[in-house]
Amino acid sequence: MIEIIILVGVVGIIVGFYFWGVKGGEKMKAERTRRLANAENGRAKIISSSPMGLTGTGAGGEYQALEFTLQVSNQYKAAYTAKSIWEVYPMGAPKVQQGMEIDVKIDAEDNSIIYPIADGISFSWRGLMMLMAKK
Numbered sequence: 504m505i506e507i508i509i510l511v512g513v514v515g516i517i518v519g520f521y522f523w524g525v526k527g528g529e530k531m532k533a534e535r536t537r538r539l540a541n542a543e544n545g546r547a548k549i550i551s552s553s554p555m556g557l558t559g560t561g562a563g564g565e566y567q568a569l570e571f572t573l574q575v576s577n578q579y580k581a582a583y584t585a586k587s588i589w590e591v592y593p594m595g596a597p598k599v600q601q602g603m604e605i606d607v608k609i610d611a612e613d614n615s616i617i618y619p620i621a622d623g624i625s626f627s628w629r630g631l632m633m634l635m636a637k638k
Contacts, residue, residue: 535628545576563625
């Protein structure tokens with residue numbers, strides 16, 4: 504009988520952690536969506552890029568995470584330099600070469616967070632988390 508109670512308790516704990524994790528993921532996704540919706544339109548000139556050592560598979564296939572040094576501006580902000588990590592898929596690579604300009608969104612809460620607006624390129628939340636963990 505005690506074994507059944509322990510088993511039910513362990514299963515309950517596992518289920519509880521699962522739902523707690525799912526709820527946390529939903530909150531994180533909602534926060535990311537809100538930040539992107541509040542971001543300002545801008546342009547970024549690609550100064551340089553270097554591999555971050557992150558790779559993965561997403562909606563566009565396999566990607567490589569690159570850290571870009573950008574000169575960012577819009578009608579409200581003077582040009583400034585920022586670093587941002589983007590996931591670059593094979594179809595996006597030709598759009599992010601040194602010297603090129605790309606449409607971006609500038610995070611309203613942290614202007615060092617730059618979201619690319621182009622097919623085959625996406626902002627790397629995973630890369631941002633890694634940078635934050637290093638600080």
